[in-house]
Amino acid sequence: MDIILPIIAAIAGLGLGVGGVFAYNKKNENGGKNKAEDLVRKAKHEASDIVLEAKKEAAEISKKSQDEESERRKEWKRTENRLAERETTLDGKLDQLEKKTEKLVKQEKELDELKNEIREVRVKQHEKLEKIAGLSKQEAREKLMTMTQNDIKQDLVGLIVKEQKEIKHDIDETAQAILLTAMERMSSEVTADRTITALKLPDDEMKGRIIGKEGRNIQALQRATGVDIMVDDTPGMVVLSSFDPIRRQVARYAMERLMKDGRINPSSIEEAVAKAEKEIEKEVVRAGEDAAREVGIVGIPREILHLLGELKFRTSYGQNVLLHSVEMAHIAGMIAEEVGADKRIAKTATLLHDIGKAVTHKIEGKHAEIGAELAKKYGMPDSVVHAMAAHHDDIEPTTPEALIVKIVDAISAARPGARNISAENFAERMRDLENIATSFPGIDKAYAISAGREIRVIVEPKQIDDLTALKLARDIADKIEATMSYPGIIKVNVIRETRAVEYAK
Numbered sequence: 001m002d003i004i005l006p007i008i009a010a011i012a013g014l015g016l017g018v019g020g021v022f023a024y025n026k027k028n029e030n031g032g033k034n035k036a037e038d039l040v041r042k043a044k045h046e047a048s049d050i051v052l053e054a055k056k057e058a059a060e061i062s063k064k065s066q067d068e069e070s071e072r073r074k075e076w077k078r079t080e081n082r083l084a085e086r087e088t089t090l091d092g093k094l095d096q097l098e099k100k101t102e103k104l105v106k107q108e109k110e111l112d113e114l115k116n117e118i119r120e121v122r123v124k125q126h127e128k129l130e131k132i133a134g135l136s137k138q139e140a141r142e143k144l145m146t147m148t149q150n151d152i153k154q155d156l157v158g159l160i161v162k163e164q165k166e167i168k169h170d171i172d173e174t175a176q177a178i179l180l181t182a183m184e185r186m187s188s189e190v191t192a193d194r195t196i197t198a199l200k201l202p203d204d205e206m207k208g209r210i211i212g213k214e215g216r217n218i219q220a221l222q223r224a225t226g227v228d229i230m231v232d233d234t235p236g237m238v239v240l241s242s243f244d245p246i247r248r249q250v251a252r253y254a255m256e257r258l259m260k261d262g263r264i265n266p267s268s269i270e271e272a273v274a275k276a277e278k279e280i281e282k283e284v285v286r287a288g289e290d291a292a293r294e295v296g297i298v299g300i301p302r303e304i305l306h307l308l309g310e311l312k313f314r315t316s317y318g319q320n321v322l323l324h325s326v327e328m329a330h331i332a333g334m335i336a337e338e339v340g341a342d343k344r345i346a347k348t349a350t351l352l353h354d355i356g357k358a359v360t361h362k363i364e365g366k367h368a369e370i371g372a373e374l375a376k377k378y379g380m381p382d383s384v385v386h387a388m389a390a391h392h393d394d395i396e397p398t399t400p401e402a403l404i405v406k407i408v409d410a411i412s413a414a415r416p417g418a419r420n421i422s423a424e425n426f427a428e429r430m431r432d433l434e435n436i437a438t439s440f441p442g443i444d445k446a447y448a449i450s451a452g453r454e455i456r457v458i459v460e461p462k463q464i465d466d467l468t469a470l471k472l473a474r475d476i477a478d479k480i481e482a483t484m485s486y487p488g489i490i491k492v493n494v495i496r497e498t499r500a501v502e503y504a505k
Contacts, residue, residue, distance in 0.1 A: 199238045199255055207231050209264045210238065210255075220266040224273040225251040245313040246284075250276045284309035291322060295329040297348050301378040308351070310358040321354050328353070328408045335408065341400040342383070349387035349405045352380075368392045393481075410489070429486065436479050437492075440472060454491040455480075461498040469494045 201207050210231060211218050218229055227242040229251070240251045253276035258264050261272075288309030292300050300308075311322040328350040336346040356371030363370055372389035376382075383399060390397035391405045430448040433455045437446035442463035447456045457476065459469060473494040480490055 198240070199252060199259075201231075201236050201238060202259065206259055207238075209262075210258075212264065216266065217264050217269065220269045221251070221254070221273075224269055225254065227251040229255075245315075246280060246310060249313050250280050253279055284312070287312040287322060291326050291351065294326060295333075295347055295351050297329075297344070297351060300348070300352075301380075303378050304352060304355065304375065304380070307355040307358040307374065311354060314357055316354075316357070321357055324412050325351050325354055328405075328412050331408045331411060332404050335404050336401065339400060339404075341404060345381070345383045345387065346401045346404045348380070349384045349391075349401060350408055352384070353388045353391050353405055353409065366392070366394060368394050429484070432484060433480065433490070436483065437476055439479075440476060442468075442472070450491075452486065452490065454493060456493045456495060458495050458497075461496050464496055466496065469496045 209217065218231070221229055226244070226247045227240050230239040230241065238255060240248050242248045250273065254269070254272040257272045257276065258268065261268065284306060286309065288305035291308055292298070292305060308322070311325060312320070314321045316324070329347045332346040332350040333343050336343040352375060353371060354367060355374060356367030356369070359370060368389055368391055372385045375388055376385045383401060386399060387402040387405045389395050390402040391409050397403050397406055429452050433448040433452060434446045437443060437455055437457045442460050443457060444460050445458045449456060459472065464472060473492045477492045
């Protein structure tokens, strides 16, 4: 295209020159002949220059195209050479792989033959050994295992005992330091008063007023409060009997108000009971708020605080449940600081761990389970709910805070004088401990001592060796944990003694 354009331009210029000549000649045929000739020569000269220039450009373009074509052919040649080299290399590698494969197959066959030979030799050796020893392979293995076990048993026993002592020493020291620090900082009453259920009469006339004509006053009191009122069982006393401590408190407040006023009739009884219920409600709310404030926990739902306040009027083995919970919360906070646990979670869970005891018997289940469900219902954190549910091992405690709640519950309940346990229940627990221990084979005698805090088990030395004694102690402890309820911990002490006696005659 670049060559054709100059040629076309030259031809067009030549044509224009010739046309101009003819036009000029026609217009001025006689006078302008020379000028026309000049114009023709000039046009021919310009056309010749254009043609030469076009030829020159065409030659340059042709040369450039030939150079590019030559370069492309060289590049194609180099590519072909590289491909040929790679093909040669791949062929060589394939040949090597085939040779290696053949070699590996040959070696595998040789290994299989060698394994078969070794197996045959081993079988022959076993047959010869069994023939020489007079024992089968299984009998020889059992005999060897027995000999090995006897040789290392004493070493194992010594090692286990040593490790247990070292671990127990370190654990005991750390635990004692933490617990003693917390308990020393916590000052509270050793015992808690029981809920008062008896009132002293000022005189016999008041007794008659309480009973009323044909017993109508005492019947009205019992209907209004839901409490059994007995005025004849104890001289000079009015006894209030009910399983619900809140009702007993309402009856006590109402009775005190009536005796102070002196006017006792069905109408005044209803008024006194209504006022007593309002006073108890205020006292319950105040007790819950005061307990949370004393422990330093804020943000507890009002419904939970109400249940917490009701614990003020409930006791467990003579121990006031609210005081027990507050004491636990203080100790739990100190232990949580020492071991790096979450202080708020530990204190909240310990303060609320017994709220399940505040509900009536209409809600079935264990108090730990009920308390956890109530806490979850009113939006308490899952970590608090878990610690509350696990404090009596109904579920496995999986957080440090849950373990702290379990520990401080045992500490608070196990303090001397914290709980009242009847002699009958105490004797029964001691018998249960001894019966659990003697239920295992190889036991000679078992004694529960230290007020049920330790069980000493004497075993038959011919039936129980040292290694088995260690396992027996663990099994007895596991059975006690699974079948009994008790505060604190119980030490299981398995004693094995061998005596050699001879007589000199």
